Amino acid sequence: MKYCSNCAAELHIAIPEGDNLPRHICRQCDTIHYQNPKIIAGCLPVYEDKVLLCRRAIEPRLGFWTLPAGFMENNESTEQAALRETREEANAEVRILSLFTLTSIVHVNQVQLIYLAQMDKPEYSISSESLEVALFSENEIPWDDLAFHTIKNALTHYFEDRKQGVFPLHQFELHGTQYTRP
Amino acid sequence: MKYCSNCAAELHIAIPEGDNLPRHICRQCDTIHYQNPKIIAGCLPVYEDKVLLCRRAIEPRLGFWTLPAGFMENNESTEQAALRETREEANAEVRILSLFTLTSIVHVNQVQLIYLAQMDKPEYSISSESLEVALFSENEIPWDDLAFHTIKNALTHYFEDRKQGVFPLHQFELHGTQYTRP
Numbered sequence: 243m244k245y246c247s248n249c250a251a252e253l254h255i256a257i258p259e260g261d262n263l264p265r266h267i268c269r270q271c272d273t274i275h276y277q278n279p280k281i282i283a284g285c286l287p288v289y290e291d292k293v294l295l296c297r298r299a300i301e302p303r304l305g306f307w308t309l310p311a312g313f314m315e316n317n318e319s320t321e322q323a324a325l326r327e328t329r330e331e332a333n334a335e336v337r338i339l340s341l342f343t344l345t346s347i348v349h350v351n352q353v354q355l356i357y358l359a360q361m362d363k364p365e366y367s368i369s370s371e372s373l374e375v376a377l378f379s380e381n382e383i384p385w386d387d388l389a390f391h392t393i394k395n396a397l398t399h400y401f402e403d404r405k406q407g408v409f410p411l412h413q414f415e416l417h418g419t420q421y422t423r424p
Numbered sequence: 425m426k427y428c429s430n431c432a433a434e435l436h437i438a439i440p441e442g443d444n445l446p447r448h449i450c451r452q453c454d455t456i457h458y459q460n461p462k463i464i465a466g467c468l469p470v471y472e473d474k475v476l477l478c479r480r481a482i483e484p485r486l487g488f489w490t491l492p493a494g495f496m497e498n499n500e501s502t503e504q505a506a507l508r509e510t511r512e513e514a515n516a517e518v519r520i521l522s523l524f525t526l527t528s529i530v531h532v533n534q535v536q537l538i539y540l541a542q543m544d545k546p547e548y549s550i551s552s553e554s555l556e557v558a559l560f561s562e563n564e565i566p567w568d569d570l571a572f573h574t575i576k577n578a579l580t581h582y583f584e585d586r587k588q589g590v591f592p593l594h595q596f597e598l599h600g601t602q603y604t605r606p
Contacts, residue, residue: 245432247425247457260552263497275429278462279496281535314461315445319528319597320535321606338606341593344523346501353463353502370442411523411593415501424503424520 248273279346282354283323284311286396287336289361292377293397296331298389299373306389309356309396310334310372324357332375334366343396345414346424356396358409391419430455461528464536465505466493468578469518471543474559475579478513480571481555488571491538491578492516492554506539514557516548525578527596528606538578540591573601 243266246253251270258265258274266275286309287294295307310331314323321338328334336359343356366375378384380401388394395414403409415422425448428435433452440447440456448457468491469476477489492513496505503520510516518541525538548557560566562583570576577596585591597604 243429245427245429247427247429247435250427250432253429276495277498279498280460281463313458314535316459316461316533317530319530319606320526321528321595321597341526341595344502346503348499348501351498353496413503413523415503424501 243275243277246271246273247275277351279351279353281314281320281323282311282347282352283314283320283327283357284309284354285324285328285336285338285357285359286342286400287328287332287334287359287361288400289364289377292379293383293400294332294334294361294366294375294377295384296372297374297376299369299371303389305373305387307384307387308389308393311354311356311393320355321357324355324359328359331369331371332366333369334361334375335363336361340409341411342409343392343399343412343414345392345395345416347392347416349416349418354392356392358400391421392416395421425457425459428453428455429457459533461533461535463496463502463505464493464529464534465496465502465509465539466491466536467506467510467518467520467539467541468524468582469510469514469516469541469543470582471546471559474561475565475582476514476516476543476548476557476559477566478554479556479558481551481553485571487555487569489566489569490571490575493536493538493575502537503539506537506541510541513551513553514548515551516543516557517545518543522591523593524591525574525581525594525596527574527577527598529574529598531598531600536574538574540582573603574598577603 246268249271310328312327339358342358345354428450431453492510494509524540527536
């Protein structure tokens with residue numbers, strides 16, 4: 243961020259009066275440009291004893307497997323974002339059951355919400371974002387070819403929880419590759 | 425958003441290739457400037473049978489009562505944001521017990537997370553953001569002078585849940601003043 247998106251003047255970095263963090267400030271139009279974490283919303287879609295995964299057609303982690311998830315847009319709720327991403331990446335319609343993981347991915351300024359979701363029919367297909375889309379039973383999950391730590395973590399907890407048949411919300415802070423429970 | 429924060433050229437609004445929503449695009453340096461929802465994190469601090477509220481010293485809703493909460497910053501987790509806001513607005517140290525409400529405030533592109541939190545000591549004070557800070561029992565809550573619908577909603581559910589002694593996560597979508605449960 244080098245120039246003011248409001249007036250095009252060069253930005254300066256300084257701590258505004260009454261604040262305690264450095265911000266991008268425009269001295270021409272007095273706008274303060276804040277930068278905040280973004281939300282990633284997605285689903286862990288379940289059909290019978292299988293989980294739906296997508297093989298990424300786009301960077302980052304092209305070719306690796308992931309749950310359908312992506313950046314939440316303006317003018318939608320977190321659940322709408324999770325359903326939209328599942329439609330866009332897997333052409334699948336699901337019903338959200340519950341919020342399953344909430345992970346602050348601190349080093350990249352993201353907060354990831356993964357919803358446990360029910361697939362009523364095994365209907366899905368590839369898209370511009372997914373090279374392959376497929377249902378996997380627990381012993382078929384491509385653990386070594388998963389795209390992200392957070393996805394491996396969500397799947398691990400899902401299969402653990404399934405043994406008990408209860409799916410509580412799991413909350414994590416991820417700093418680099420180090421998970422902590424807040 | 426009128427000018428490119430990367431190169432200062434005038435921005436255009438168009439749907440990028442492979443996308444399906446209009447974005448602010450720079451035709452000079454090819455940067456796409458996305459706009460996404462922001463996270464508000466805060467606490468519902470409880471000391472014995474009372475709840476800690478702050479009377480806002482800043483707009484919006486100056487003079488009205490609220491729970492300590494504010495915009496999540498980069499380089500912190502949602503829990504760290506909630507604790508920081510509680511320190512900044514009420515000079516109070518609390519222990520987070522659980523995530524209590526998750527509300528998509530769709531019309532303003534915010535997602536609000538309120539954590540139930542324990543105060544071990546009744547220690548708090550005013551700050552540059554709070555004209556007053558005080559503990560309220562249920563029958564003392566200034567219901568008509570609360571700053572935001574979401575805060576009234578969180579407090580209402582807290583006192584309801586307290587009768588049963590269980591505090592599940594409550595999830596909402598708020599469109600204008602209309603709550604729905606996703």
